[in-house]
Amino acid sequence: MNAKENNKDSTEPEDGRTEEPGAPPEDGAHETADPQNAVDENAEAAENPAAEEEADFDLEAQIEVFRGQIAEDPENCVHHYNLGEALHELGHHDAARETFHLALQYDHDKGFGAIIHFGLGSLYYHQLMRGASANVVLSSVGLHSAHSDKVNITEVNDSEYQLPIDEFEAAIRDLPLLKADEEIYEDISRNAPLNIANTYYKWGSDLIDKARQLNRYGGEIQDTRQAQKFLKKALKIDPNNSAAALLVNVSQKMLAQGWKTYDEYGFEAKDIPGTG
Numbered sequence: 001m002n003a004k005e006n007n008k009d010s011t012e013p014e015d016g017r018t019e020e021p022g023a024p025p026e027d028g029a030h031e032t033a034d035p036q037n038a039v040d041e042n043a044e045a046a047e048n049p050a051a052e053e054e055a056d057f058d059l060e061a062q063i064e065v066f067r068g069q070i071a072e073d074p075e076n077c078v079h080h081y082n083l084g085e086a087l088h089e090l091g092h093h094d095a096a097r098e099t100f101h102l103a104l105q106y107d108h109d110k111g112f113g114a115i116i117h118f119g120l121g122s123l124y125y126h127q128l129m130r131g132a133s134a135n136v137v138l139s140s141v142g143l144h145s146a147h148s149d150k151v152n153i154t155e156v157n158d159s160e161y162q163l164p165i166d167e168f169e170a171a172i173r174d175l176p177l178l179k180a181d182e183e184i185y186e187d188i189s190r191n192a193p194l195n196i197a198n199t200y201y202k203w204g205s206d207l208i209d210k211a212r213q214l215n216r217y218g219g220e221i222q223d224t225r226q227a228q229k230f231l232k233k234a235l236k237i238d239p240n241n242s243a244a245a246l247l248v249n250v251s252q253k254m255l256a257q258g259w260k261t262y263d264e265y266g267f268e269a270k271d272i273p274g275t276g
Helices: 026-030 035-047 049-072 077-089 093-106 113-129 145-150 158-177 182-211 220-237 242-257
Strands: 258-262 268-273
Touching: 049 077, 077 093, 077 113, 093 113, 113 158, 113 182, 158 182, 182 220, 182 242, 220 242, 242 258
Parallel strands: none
Antiparallel strands: 258 268
C-alpha cells in the first residue's frame, strides 16, 4: 500500500520525483488492538475466495513492479521496503527479512528507519504468534490434567521474543526522523508499543506454560518469576491488557502456593512447592 503524500520531509530522487514507502502492513498494525478482527477477516476471505486470489495476484504483480524499481534505482531504501512488505504479505519471510535489512542499509539518514524497523518487527512478531500459544487454566493453579494436551511449551527461546521487541523499540526511536505522512507516524506511534506489550505478554505466558508442563526440569520457579517480570512490563506499557493482569495474579498464586501437574490418566506428574 503506497503512502499518502508526505506532509513532513521527503527524499527527492534526481529526476525530481518524491517517493515514500507504503504504510506498515495493516495486519501487523491492527492485529494487536482487537484479535477478533483477524477472525472476522479470515471468515470474510473464506466466504469470498475469488477476492483473496485476486489480492494474491495483485501482490505478485506489485512484487515485479518493486523489483523493476530496484533494478533502476538499487540504493533506494523505499523500493526495498515496499518489496519487503509485499514479500511478507505473501509469506516469503526469509526473503522479506533480507529485503528489509537492505532497506535499512540504504536508509543513510534514517528518514525511513521507523517504518522499516516496524515492518521487520511485524515480520518477527507474526512468526512468533504463529507458534504454540499459551493456554491459561483459570479455574485453578495446576490440577489441570484435562488440559494436559494444551500444556505443550517445553522450550522458550528468548531471542524469538527479543527480536520483535528490539525492532519495535528501534521504530519508536527513529520516529522523530521519519519522512512520511502523519497517518504512518501515528500508526507506528500507536501500534509499536502495543506490539511490544503483547510480545512481553506472550513471553510471560509461554514461560508459565513451560513451568506447568508435565516433566519436571528444575527451573519452574525461576521461569515463573521471570514470567511475572515480563507480564508486569506488558502492563506498564498497556495497563488495559487484562490478560497480562490475570496472569500476574496466577503467577503470584503459583509462587506462593506451589502447583501440581497431572498426566492424562490423573496421576501426579510433578509437585512444585510454593515459596511462601
